[in-house]
Amino acid sequence: MSYSKEDLLNLKEFYSNQLLNDTIPFWFPRSYDQEHGGFLLMRDADGSLIDDDKAVWIQGRATWLLSTLYNTVERKQEWLEGAKLGYDFLNRHCFDTDGRMFFHVTRDGKPVRKRRYFFSETFYVIATAAYAKASGDEEAASNARKIFGECIAYASGEKMLPLKFTDTRSAKGIGAPMIMINTAQQLRETINDERCDEWIEKWIQEIETYFVKDDIRCVMEQVAPDGSIIDHIDGRTLNPGHAIEGAWFILQEAVYRNNDPHLIELGCKMLDYMWERGWDKQFGGILYFRDVYNKPVQEYWQDMKFWWPHNETIIATLLAYLVTGNQKYADWHRMVHDYSYQHFHDQKRGEWFGYLHRDGTIAQTAKGNLFKGPFHLPRQEWYCLQILNDYLKKEETIHLGSYSNT
Numbered sequence: 171m172s173y174s175k176e177d178l179l180n181l182k183e184f185y186s187n188q189l190l191n192d193t194i195p196f197w198f199p200r201s202y203d204q205e206h207g208g209f210l211l212m213r214d215a216d217g218s219l220i221d222d223d224k225a226v227w228i229q230g231r232a233t234w235l236l237s238t239l240y241n242t243v244e245r246k247q248e249w250l251e252g253a254k255l256g257y258d259f260l261n262r263h264c265f266d267t268d269g270r271m272f273f274h275v276t277r278d279g280k281p282v283r284k285r286r287y288f289f290s291e292t293f294y295v296i297a298t299a300a301y302a303k304a305s306g307d308e309e310a311a312s313n314a315r316k317i318f319g320e321c322i323a324y325a326s327g328e329k330m331l332p333l334k335f336t337d338t339r340s341a342k343g344i345g346a347p348m349i350m351i352n353t354a355q356q357l358r359e360t361i362n363d364e365r366c367d368e369w370i371e372k373w374i375q376e377i378e379t380y381f382v383k384d385d386i387r388c389v390m391e392q393v394a395p396d397g398s399i400i401d402h403i404d405g406r407t408l409n410p411g412h413a414i415e416g417a418w419f420i421l422q423e424a425v426y427r428n429n430d431p432h433l434i435e436l437g438c439k440m441l442d443y444m445w446e447r448g449w450d451k452q453f454g455g456i457l458y459f460r461d462v463y464n465k466p467v468q469e470y471w472q473d474m475k476f477w478w479p480h481n482e483t484i485i486a487t488l489l490a491y492l493v494t495g496n497q498k499y500a501d502w503h504r505m506v507h508d509y510s511y512q513h514f515h516d517q518k519r520g521e522w523f524g525y526l527h528r529d530g531t532i533a534q535t536a537k538g539n540l541f542k543g544p545f546h547l548p549r550q551e552w553y554c555l556q557i558l559n560d561y562l563k564k565e566e567t568i569h570l571g572s573y574s575n576t
Contacts, residue, residue: 208259230293410448411479
């Protein structure tokens with residue numbers, strides 16, 4: 171059954187209430203680190219700290235979130251001051267002497283771990299650009315553009331990162347073009363950069379050319395350099411939630427380009443392919459890993475339900491429905507929305523648990539760790555609120571225009 175206008179208004183109210191009265195209050199103000207800067211985000215179900223180390227990814231993500239709330243929801247001084255805590259900590263402690271960023275630091279900013287990819291940098295870009303818009307800080311805007319240039323160099327191969335594997339079985343992953351699409355979209359939205367449109371188009375073409383397999387209705391996580399499937403365990407492993415996240419990035423770009431029909435088709439078929447492969451028909455929810463040929467998957471958590479694929483699928487299905495009006499996407503959105511808020515949401519203490527067994531029971535109670543924090547869930551609730559607002563305003567404008575012409 172399709173969504174009525176009343177249904178969409180109710181969803182808008184639901185996401186607004188969850189974001190502002192449930193999710194955000196779980197994290198802030200308790201997570202502001204007034205002593206060392208940044209945020210203390212590794213928290214148990216009741217909000218108590220389980221560790222005071224800091225993941226650089228999530229320092230950037232939290233800075234982006236607070237800046238974005240300030241820019242788009244309400245100009246609350248607390249959010250701007252919180253964003254500055256994150257922005258200053260990132261600049262003061264999270265860059266190595268070679269210009270690359272760390273992944274994991276101590277509470278006071280001493281480096282613990284550095285990884286072989288540039289995702290810390292992409293989250294720095296979106297955080298710093300959003301903070302620049304919120305604060306009017308021109309140095310922050312310059313920093314965002316500078317590190318975005320570094321990310322382009324890494325993503326394009328102009329600059330090489332340390333290799334994890336030998337060249338015996340060369341591969342490339344969907345992660346880099348995907349995250350760069352959204353990084354550029356966020357940069358364009360906040361402070362703009364003349365490079366964004368050109369590179370977004372290149373990264374979309376890369377995904378469509380190499381990773382989307384229409385013949386087997388699939389989106390690959392990694393492929394050989396020529397786009398062929400690597401018929402080994404790692405090469406066959408799919409991550410449905412990740413591909414669905416890429417689908418909504420492309421649908422978002424379609425909307426930006428006045429509902430570009432080709433991008434709508436591409437985003438929707440990516441969603442279709444990976445819903446078919448990822449939705450658990452027995453228990454509900456999105457399975458974490460699948461094999462492209464339905465062989466056993468190596469990772470032992472392959473049939474668990476993680477929080478973030480459900481956030482991405484809630485966004486993708488709602489956006490696909492609003493763009494196409496196809497009842498199928500309304501049905502899928504209801505399914506994943508209802509499953510997620512029934513199983514992940516902690517109704518007593520707010521926020522979501524991160525990890526469920528396949529049958530939907532809670533695997534462990536952490537709501538914050540080196541990978542989970544205030545990002546996927548609040549981004550989902552914030553983004554759904556934004557697209558529902560935009561859709562309902564356009565519908566009202568069309569209705570008023572039609573009425574005035576009668």
